[in-house]
Amino acid sequence: MxxxxxxxxxxxxxxxxxxxxxxxxxxxxxxxxxxxxxxxxxxxxxxxxxxxxxxxxxxxxxxxxxxxxxxxxxxxxxxxxxxxxxxxxxxxxxxxxxxxxxxxxxxxxxxxxxxxxxxxxxxxxxxxxxxxxxxxxxxxxxxxxxxxxxxxxxxxxxxxxxxxxxxxxxxxxxxxKGMVAANLTAAGRNAHGAYPWLGDNALLKLHRSLDNLLTRYPVATEEIWRTTVNVARIETPDAVRNQVPAFAEAWLDIRFPPEDADLNGRSVQEITAYLETFCEPGVTPVVDHVDVxxxxxxxxxxxxxxxxxxxxxxxxxxxxxxxxxxxxxxxxxxxxxxxxxxxxxxxxxxxxxxxxxxxxxxxxxxxxxxxxxxxxx
Missing domain, CATH: 3.40.630.10 (Zn peptidases)
Incomplete structure (x- = not known):
């Protein structure tokens, strides 16, 4: 040296x-x-x-x-x-x-x-x-x-x-940890914001689906060796306040250890099916990629x-x-x-x-x- x-x-x-x-x-x-x-x-x-x-x-x-x-x-x-x-x-x-x-x-x-x-x-x-x-x-x-x-x-x-x-x-x-990059997409029906019963709020369905997922994988408040889910973004194309949103999407960053049998060793199709179990009707998971x-x-x-x-x-x-x-x-x-x-x-x-x-x-x-x-x- x-x-x-x-x-x-x-x-x-x-x-x-x-x-x-x-x-x-x-x-x-x-x-x-x-x-x-x-x-x-x-x-x-x-x-x-x-x-x-x-x-x-x-x-x-x-x-x-x-x-x-x-x-x-x-x-x-x-x-x-x-x-x-x-x-x-x-x-x-x-x-x-x-x-x-x-x-x-x-x-x-x-x-x-x-x-x-x-x-x-x-x-x-x-x-x-x-x-x-x-x-x-x-x-x-x-x-x-x-x-x-x-x-x-x-x-x-x-x-x-x-x-x-x-x-x-x-x-x-x-x-x-391994990683799953996935989106949840929610489809609903537009309506005037004053008449919500005439529409189907995609954003609310998306939030309920996220609540289901985060109940299974609570947000970590300290370092812990388990699966975590980060909700990185929630968006809807609606640009006005008085409209029921017909579409909404959430970005998910999921990190999992080898011990998580629900995710480790699973294919994209299997993980997609697993995420569907947390989703409300009208909400669809789309898995971009899975890293072991x-x-x-x-x-x-x-x-x-x-x-x-x-x-x-x-x-x-x-x-x-x-x-x-x-x-x-x-x-x-x-x-x-x-x-x-x-x-x-x-x-x-x-x-x-x-x-x-x-x-x-x-x-x-x-x-x-x-x-x-x-x-x-």
Whole structure:
């Protein structure tokens, strides 16, 4: 490890690394800005530098890349996975600022800083490792991951163990919830608002259906490992107050653990039929997509090795379950263990998102130790 980048006696990364991190954080790489998705990807590839094979992919306008030593792709013993896209934010959040040990910006915790550390450790170690390793860079995780990680897997990319650099504070996430994206649509009959008995209020039918669903899955008021339902939007095209609405729609974001037998392992058709049991007459569920939960074997030697590497940096390296979805689910579907392991921070997707700069060097060193001790076969 270059002592100019990470001083051997300090927990703070060198200014040179932070300068590149701030340059990357200043790129508004959101799904609606394809030019900036390419810019973020090219910036990290330039940071990795020459001497590696770079395979570029693109699906539905979302670019991604796979970087590895040598000239031929093979089954990789380890894949370091990172996403470079972020959710939208006001312009000021793309002007990074450091306050003490906090680096504030959109994407600082989720997950550009960790991505850059993965790129650095890959650059420093990959060519000298006695086994094949790859750096996987994608730009669509925040909008589902289907055109990045999943697309690459569909093109034949594969491996034995995957580290996804989502911010985790050097803890290891072995389980993530599955997700159902669904809408409830309600059909009724228009009438004058003064004569409601002449109409059929679609909005009220929709509300009753939502009440039925939320009775089964109450809104969580504290962290809990069970199925949750977020009602993200309720709308009707009616533009006047004195009309009974004939149509209404609700957006649902459902997250479920593997233990929920009503949802886990079910097809779109089966989940649609299940949601129908909560619906009033005239209300129809429409399931857009279903993503399975993610699970990695906690007793797998690689997980224990990664845990020990983090502990050697003074971190507890707890094993966690994550309520959000991540690209690890695409590996899990193919029988490949993937874990989330990244630097620290807080406030992801919020107005005060930040990376904890005191965790950057320990994160690098934990990855370095893990890769250097990883068995060749």
């Amino acid at each position: 270059d002592p100019e980048r990470f001083p051997a006696t300090a927990q703070e990364p060198a200014e040179s690394f932070l300068a590149v991190a701030e340059e990357l954080l200043a790129v508004p790489s959101t799904a609606d800005r394809p030019g900036d998705l390419h810019r973020a990807l090219d910036l990290v590839l330039h940071f990795v530098g020459p001497g590696f094979t770079v395979e570029r992919f693109e699906s539905n306008g979302k670019p991604s890349a796979l970087v590895y030593p040598g000239t031929a792709r093979q089954r990789f013993r380890v894949i370091l996975n990172a996403h470079l896209d972020v959710v939208p934010a006001p312009p000021h959040q793309f002007r990074p600022r450091c306050e003490g040990t906090r680096l504030y910006a959109r994407g600082a915790q989720d997950m550009k800083v960790s991505a850059l550390v993965e790129a650095l450790v890959f650059r420093e170690l990959a060519a000298g490792l006695p086994y094949p390793v790859a750096l996987q860079l994608v730009t669509d995780e925040e909008v589902g991951g289907r055109d990045g990680t999943r697309h690459q897997l569909e093109q034949g990319v594969t491996g034995d163990f995957v580290i996804i650099g989502e911010g985790s504070g050097l803890r290891i996430v072995t389980d993530s 939960p993610h699970h990695a074997d906690r007793n797998r030697p690689e997980v224990r090795m990664l845990q020990q590497a983090a502990r050697n940096q003074g971190h507890r390296a707890d094993l966690l379950r994550k309520h959000g979805a991540a690209d690890g689910r695409f590996y899990y579907q193919r029988g490949i263990d993937a874990v989330v392991f990244g630097a620290g921070g807080d406030g992801q997707h919020g107005p005060e998102e930040y990376a904890d700069t005191t965790t950057i060097t320990p994160y690098y060193r934990a990855l370095e130790e893990f890769l250097q001790n990883f068995p060749p076969s």
